[in-house]
Amino acid sequence: MGHAVVVGGSVGGLLAARALSDRFERVTVLDRDRFPEVAAARRGVPQSRQAHVLLAKGAAALGEMFPGFAAEMVTSGVPVGDAHADCRWYLDGYAMRQAPSSMQCYGVSRPLLEHLVRRRVRALPDVEIIDGAEVTGLLHDGPARGSRGRVLGVRVRQDGADREIEADLVVDAGGRGTRMPVWLRELGYGEVPSSTVRTGLVYTSRHYRYVPGGDDFAVVMAPYPGMPRAAVIVRQDGDRVVLLLAGMLGAEPPVDDAGVRAYAESMPGPEIRDFLRTAEPIDEPVRMRYPSSVRHHYERMPRRPAGFVAVGDALCSFNPIYGQGITVAALEARLLADEPGRYFERAARLLANPWSLATGSDLRFPEVKGQRRMVDRLLHGYLARFRVAAARDAALGAAFLRVSNMLAGPAHLLAPHIALRVLRGARRIPVSRGGNPPAEVDLSGSSRI
Structure with missing residues (x-):
């Protein structure tokens, strides 16, 4: 294939560029920020100085794209x-x-991770990273009304001058502040459904x-x-x-x-x-x-143009305290490496588990606004007992961590052998909570917590 343009040069955009370099003759990454030469926080990534950790699944995915990446991280301290x-x-x-x-x-x-990934991507012969370049709009093959249409590239402002860059595929890696939904609406495609x-x-x-x-x-x-x-x-x-x-x-x-x-x-x-x-x-x-977790459902649009996809927070942004963002971006990049054509439908299936995990935890709070299902109350009750039992049973802790590290889906916590360990827990288990003396918890009935 010909030329792919990635809008946004943060971790999600860089991983997309790496994946697309296997399928396209040229890949261009555009970002309005100026990239530092060393590992340093930058203005375009406001969460640069916030706490980060790379989950096991994310480390494995990065190792597939960049052989030896884990060892490189360790060597870097x-x-x-x-x-x-x-x-x-x-x-x-x-x-x-x-x-x-x-x-x-x-x-x-975050600054070191981005620096290491950017250094690997810069070394790819078919990838060009251009900073100080702001994408201001899309090139499109004409009115979208009544036809699918196609994205043909992007409009860019750099050093005070405007220009156009043609592309066979445009990847939106613009983060939570992406303008893609606005541009698509202006082109006549309507609103992008979201949760x-x-x-x-x-x-x-x-x-x-x-x-x-x-x-x-x-x-x-x-x-x-x-x-x-x-x-x-x-x-x-x-x-x-x-x-x-x-x-x-x-x-x-x-x-x-x-x-x-x-x-x-x-x-x-x-x-x-x-x-x-x-x-x-x-x-x-x-x-x-x-303020909120947001998921854009491009796969549900009645019409959307060919020639574009979205990755990272531009597609789905999770509550950051669960640490899923970078891992999900890496898994989305792997989908691009396989076949961009059915990307949004496949990405929707990929996102189902991490979205359910993160929002399910948030929706336990009655004050949190969001759509709830009838089954959620029963599920939350079971998982509450699961968490109590994990204080005593290391196998339950391992199951929880497999799910939180995205090595297994949330359904793993409901597997028969896991449920049996929860339900067969000792009737009264002493566990510590809140730094207070151990509380007696009855797993066969209502927890006294």
Whole structure:
């Protein structure tokens, strides 16, 4: 095939370019930002300084596209941890039992990950990366009304001059702020159907100096109904530890030292509170607002033009506290490598599981606005017992992590052998919640929590 243009040069766009380089003679990546020569945060990626981690599935996908990528991360100073043995997980306030596993996670910062991927993509002979180039519109074969039409390229403004770039395929990797739905509406294709789950998430990240000797690669305290707060600490490259505090539904995390310590005191376990007693900050907190998760359903459009696809947050943006974005972008890129022609239908099937996982967790909160099914109440009840039982049964923790690392779909948690472990749990299991003395939980009836 001929020429593909990727609109957006962040991680999702770069991975798309790598995938398309196997099918197209030329691939051009356009981004309005100026790319740094080293690993550094940039204005066009506002979440650059926020906490990041690469899931096991994402690391595997990157390794397929860039052989030796995991080793390259480690050589660059990225710490590696066992997602089960080296990470402390608090689910619904209960500490999940730890155990060795084969699931590795990588504490790679967003600037370093993007830098390593961009360096690999720049080295491809058929890919050109052009920064400082803003895409302002689409080239199209004529009025869309009554016909499918086709995208023929993009309009670009660079150094004060406008020009046109023709392409056989245009990839929208413009992130949450993409203009593609607006451009398609202006061309006469109507609205792009979308799903939205509003959480009102606000989160902050701050980096601290890493002091060797700590046992944990990461500590994750997930939110749950009645506790719309989350806290995460994870080791990152550069001998740092990043602290993420998040709040939903109006529970905004503070940025002052006293407020941060008080926020940590309210969390289920003592680890983050204890960490902050001696931690040395090396930068200032950075706050972000994430009002809702949004999924664009291009596959449901009655008509859409040929010659374009969308990837990453431009297609579906998830609640960031679940850490799915980069992994999903890598899996979408693999779809492009196979066959772009039926991409949107195949991407919809790919997105079904991670979207269900993320929004299902958010919709447990009665205050969160979004579409609910009749079966959700029963499912949430079962999963509540699952989380309690995982405090004692490491096999349940492993099942949870396989799903959260996107190595298995959510249905894995309902498999007969998993359900049996939940239902056959000891009648009264002592588990710790909220840093308080162990609570007695009756798994055969209603949980007293």
